[in-house]
Amino acid sequence: MGAADVLVPHLSLLFQSGELSMHRYRSHKCGELRATDIGSEVRLSGWCHRIRDHGGVLFIDLRDHYGLTQMVADPDSPAFKVAETLRSEWVVRVDGKVRSRPEGTENPELPTGAVEVYVSEIEVLGRAAELPLPVFGDADYPEDIRLRYRFLDLRREHLHNNIIKRGLIIDSLRRRMKEQGFFEFQTPILTASSPEGARDYLVPSRLHPGKFYALPQAPQQFKQLIMVSGFDRYFQIAPCFRDEDARADRSPGEFYQLDLEMSFVTQDDVFDAVEPVIRGVFEEFGDGKKVTPKFPRIPYGEAIGKYGTDKPDLRNPIEMQDVSDIFRGSGFKIFARILESNAKGAVWAIPAPKGGSRAFCDRMNSWAQGEGQPGLGYIFFALDNGATVGRGPVANNLGAERTEKLRAQLGLADGDAVFFVAGDPQAFYKFAGAARSKIGEELDLIDKDRFDLCWIVDFPMYEWNEEEKKIDFSHNPFSMPNLPADEFLALDSDDRDRILALKAIQYDIVCNGVELSSGAIRNHRPDVMKKAFAIAGYDESVLEQKFGGMLHALSLGAPPHGGIAPGIDRIVMLLCGEDNLREVVLFPMNQRAEDLMMGAPSEATAKQLRELHIRVVTSGPG
RNA sequence: GGGGGCGUAGCUCAGUUGGUUAGAGCGUCGGCCUGUCACGCCGAAGGUCGCGGGUUCGAGUCCCGUCGCUCCCGCCA
Secondary structure: OOHHHHHOOOHHHHHHOOOOOOOOOOOOOOOOOOHHHOOOEEEEEEEEEEEEEOOOOEEEEEEEOOEEEEEEEOOOOOOHHHHHHOOOOOEEEEEEEEEEOOOOOOOOOOOOOOEEEEEEEEEEEEOOOOOOOOOOOOOOOOHHHHHHOHHHHHHOHHHHHHHHHHHHHHHHHHHHHHHOOOEEOOOOOOEOOOOOOOOOOEEEOOOOOOOEEEOOOOOHHHHHHHHHOOOOEEEEEEEEEEOOOOEOOEOOEEEEEEEEEEEOOOHHHHHHHHHHHHHHHHHHHOOOOEEOOOOOEEEHHHHHHHHOOOOOOOOOOOOOEEOHHHHOOOOOHHHHHHHHHOOOOEEEEEEEOOOOOHHHHHHHHHHHHHOOOOOOEEEEEEEEOOEEEEEOHHHHHHOHHHHHHHHHHHOOOOOOEEEEEEEOHHHHHHHHHHHHHHHHHHOOOOOOOEEOEEEEEOOEOEEEEOOOOEEEEOOOOOEOEOOOHHHHHOOOOOOHHHHHHOEEOEEEEEEOOEEEEEEEEEOOOHHHHHHHHHHOOOOHHHHHHHHHHHHHHHOOOOOOEEEEEEEHHHHHHHHOOOOOHHHHOOOOOOOOOOEOOOOEOOOOOHHHHHHOOOOOOOOOOO
């Protein structure tokens, strides 16, 4: 005990005197009080979460960010009169004494449920008018109201927790990145328009009439320049802006990526760096759901063939197979004719384990018709006199022998079914993938308690643009072709088959059918870059004009480098178990890219427009 | 830009074949209530049936248009 202690009265005496020492708003947080605090005088501030007025005794659940504490007032309390006037969501400061709840009235659901605060004084800090959206409870409300009153929605437990979780996930990503030697950078928000990819958001320049900045679609060129600048390992929680239409898993306008780039690396090095980070956050925040221990690598072509998509949900065990050989020349004329008449024609089988009933098969068939397809052929297998036989029109026409061969190839048994799609795979693979998903859902084959992650690799470098009859980049033009440089440089630009078969060193991470990120080993050689653009029909002047800065940088000593950019919003969405990004974004825009709360976008004043050398033209009819 | 779904009280929803004064629950407001925690009981207010037009003796209901929200296609690392 020091001498000073003698001069200081006991704390509880100080509190009782109602002055000095007590903080203006609170001595404790609302989630803090426990049985060990019984007897102490406390001050809490928060929102009136729920009020239960029994006439003679009044309960107020006081809420702040940290939790709930039950306040009690009765007619003996000087604060009783004020307490009776309180309404939901008023913000108050409450003084009182912590006491234990009477025997049998404890609330085990609440961390503070053993105690309550007997109110001695109430100060109203902020009144609330009638609420357009209740904070108490978890009833569904229309999205436009939720968005307009986002701050109320954010007070609710569900969204509040999602946003906290988002912050924790980002903390964890940052920590994991730094632990691996990545260094965080900030790149410009006002930058130059990048001619490929999505539509840009443009910002008019005041100083340069008729010129515009663009918001970055991603810091792609900057991160490559950071590598050229010799920094070796870059990362950033990067805002990205794209003026494209929204989807449930695609925010309009803006979103965040864990953007990263590394020098002197191969694809394996990138995978080795990124996989533990992604797996780590899924394990840390996945509520115990199983996470893929080692992400399988699935070539793009294999993914299309087995799953009908380059973002497969691997929780769905169904794998499709090409069964063209079984149908070629068979009695099932529709398919036989397709195979005969079209060199690219194929028949794919989609097994449906335990889907072997006519009712289910007919239901799938109607579903397919609803999807604009002629139908969905099927065979279902049943026991007949101890033998497993195929049923349905396809089986009847195909014949027992071929049906049995099919059954054996697909490993099906009685009680199972198989569906068929036929035609040019390029045209039907998306539908086949949709059917695979539908079958998986309908038959409840998808284990919801898993995060199944994988790498999709070997994306095609180019694709055929049927409309313009030319070769296009299939993804971004900065990827390195997966071919030794001298072989690539020697390619004949007219050798379409060889060029369309080229792979890029490009990869995606996919989780439960959601594309989480995509990346590549970059093309760091100007000569290869020029050739790559030439193949896509861009001559050197275009390249110079659009990517001149980048090209120069690559010509002045650029290290081989590569990276990837996992989408933060989507990771958080999966980890929060949400199927809509708006549930994990603090202040999201609606599907039409409007901020209903802030009123964005909005008109500019005449003065602003004049300064920006902009005239607004409203388009007339047509 | 295109297609689907939805739109009835602040919210969730019911509303029969087109037929009298459009209902319920929750919320709000008022009253009662001393142990609740989805408190309870009684009562009240609250409606341009999204909007506009049409058909009809009569429209929440049928038709056309339009607006809003949402999901999808197109688009999109």
